[in-house]
Amino acid sequence: MTSEDRGAAGPYTEYDNLPALHAREKDLPLLHPYGTVEVGGRYxxxxxGRLTVRKDGKHLQITLDHLGCPAQLTPEKTALFxxxxxxxxxxxLHAGCRHHVAAAGEVLRSFALRTGSIELITFVRAALAIELGDERPVDRxxxxxxxxxxxxxxxxxxEHGSTAD
Known part of the structure; x- marks a missing residue:
């Protein structure tokens, strides 16, 4: 385990062959592809990446942060996300509301998942599959x-960081 100071946002710690995590993130649970995902959880x-799930009205807001992880920031993975x-x-769209794929410099990815549509665990497993290089769940x-x-x-x-229209 090594630590480095990255200025005001640091210190960051590398552990278990994962990208550097902020000291307050090192105790987050490691999300297993076949594990459970809780609303209100951070993994x-x-x-x-760091995955956060929260309830926002009729939607679940899912945020995936790949700060410090250049392997997840390739154009191919960005297109899959x-x-x-x-x-x-x-x-x-089918339910009458519309949300756009969000990306902030392709490091922070945010999704609005309407409750009652795609199951949360199915959506999260597809995101994890993208991280590991498998596009089949997204295609399905x-x-x-x-x-x-x-x-x-x-x-x-x-353009870098804009939303699609």
Missing amino acids: VTPGG ERLGLAAEGHC LLKDTEALAGPVRRTGPK
Whole structure:
């Protein structure tokens, strides 16, 4: 275990071959792909991200932070996370509300998942699969969403950190 000071936000600690975590994050539970996910929970993912789930009205707000984890910030993974967001967004469109895939510099990914649509654990497992390089769960979710809501819009090239329209 090594520690480094990263200024006002530090100190960060590297442990268990995961990217550096802030000292207050080192005791977060490690999320297992077949484990449970609680609303109101915060976890460290197998790919080194921090996943937070909270209730926000008729939606679950799922945030995945990949700060300090360059392996998760590739254009390919960013495109897969956007497709995952589209799968959730299709259910919102079908229900009459609309949310956009959010990204803040492709480090912070935020999703609005309508309650009663995709099961939370299914959505989280798809996100974990992306971290580990498997796009099949995302493809299945997107296919199921399109069977329900019709074609969801595809995102094209966009400016760094903007939302798709």
